[in-house]
Amino acid sequence: SAVISQKPSRDICQRGTSLTIQCQVDxxxxxxxxxxxxxxxxxxxxxxxxxxxxATYESGFVIDKFPISRPNLTFSTLTVSNMSPEDSSIYxxxxxxxxxxxxxxxxxxxxx
Amino acid sequence: xxxxxxxxxxxxAEGRAANLPCNHSTISGNEYVYWYRQIHSQGPQYxxxxxxxNETNEMASLIITEDxxxxxxxxxxATLRDTAVYYCIVRVARSGGxxxxxxxxxxxxxxxxx
Numbered sequence: 001s002a003v004i005s006q007k008p009s010r011d012i013c014q015r016g017t018s019l020t021i022q023c024q025v026d027x028x029x030x031x032x033x034x035x036x037x038x039x040x041x042x043x044x045x046x047x048x049x050x051x052x053x054x055a056t057y058e059s060g061f062v063i064d065k066f067p068i069s070r071p072n073l074t075f076s077t078l079t080v081s082n083m084s085p086e087d088s089s090i091y092x093x094x095x096x097x098x099x100x101x102x103x104x105x106x107x108x109x110x111x112x
Numbered sequence: 113x114x115x116x117x118x119x120x121x122x123x124x125a126e127g128r129a130a131n132l133p134c135n136h137s138t139i140s141g142n143e144y145v146y147w148y149r150q151i152h153s154q155g156p157q158y159x160x161x162x163x164x165x166n167e168t169n170e171m172a173s174l175i176i177t178e179d180x181x182x183x184x185x186x187x188x189x190a191t192l193r194d195t196a197v198y199y200c201i202v203r204v205a206r207s208g209g210x211x212x213x214x215x216x217x218x219x220x221x222x223x224x225x226x
Contacts, residue, residue: 001158033213042199043156043216092155094214099144101214103155 002027002097004104012110013083020079021107023093028073033094034066037106043092049076083111116200121221124194130187132220134200137181142204145176146214147185149196149222156199156216159185190224197221 003026013019023032034046046066049055055068069077080087088111093104117135124130136145146161160167160174162183167174173186187194199219 004155042218045213045215048213090153094155099161100158101146102158103148106153106155108153 001100002029002095002102004093004095004102006091006093006104006107008107009105010108010110012112014112015084017083018079018081019083019109020077021091021093021109023076023078023104025074025095027095027097029095029097030073031096032070032076033096033101034068034076034078035092035094035103037090037092039088046078046091080109083109085111087111116202116217118198118200118217118220120218121223123223123225124187124190126192126224126226127189130190130194130222130224132185132187132198132200132222133182134185135182136200136202139180139202140204143202144204145174145180145183146201146203147172147174148199148201148214148216149194150199150219151193151196159198190222192224192226195222195224 005024007022032049035043036046037043045058046061047055047057049068049070051070051073065081067079090106090108092106144161144163147159148156150156159171160169162174162176176183197219199216201214
């Protein structure tokens with residue numbers, strides 16, 4: 001299995017600011033995903049980030065709002081830009097190792 | 113990904129078996145059935161997956177019908193810590209194409225009662 005850590009675990013931010021979330025994996029993985037879970041909702045995929053290529057964004061998500069970096073096979077960052085209260089969610093990093101997809105503990109973001 | 117249908121919620125008594133059903137009538141031949149659970153405010157936890165044979169691990173058993181149109185996740189002796197939202201997802205097991213990613217539905221909220 002893969003062990004995934006995220007920083008920060010939670011944060012409270014002001015409207016209009018940006019937050020960068022870090023994801024660290026204990027194994028080298030090609031495919032990495034970022035999900036969002038809004039309060040009371042299921043998980044929604046934001047983008048797929050493969051090392052060495054541009055991230056692929058799902059419908060409704062754009063790079064200007066959620067820029068992603070993937071500098072190597074064990075690390076990625078997601079930035080939530082120009083935040084508004086609607087961005088208050090849990091953001092989750094996820095990787096595929098073998099046949100299985102694993103998830104990080106999540107970053108709980110509250111935007112005031 | 114094929115769509116899955118799960119009950120919104122279920123209750124189970126502590127110590128009893130919890131049987132969580134999932135319908136996936138449009139599953140393709142190369143799609144596996146995956147089960148995850150999410151305990152409140154935590155990241156989803158992988159439980160088990162299978163193609164057509166029944167599977168068992170230290171957490172649970174997965175029973176897939178012969179026509180593969182439905183499956184049941186079995187927690188043999190449910191504890192209070194098993195209270196969570198359980199997600200049934202079908203997906204191809206190997207990378208390639210946009211359908212490799214997991215797509216989450218609303219899942220089943222299992223409440224284990226003392």
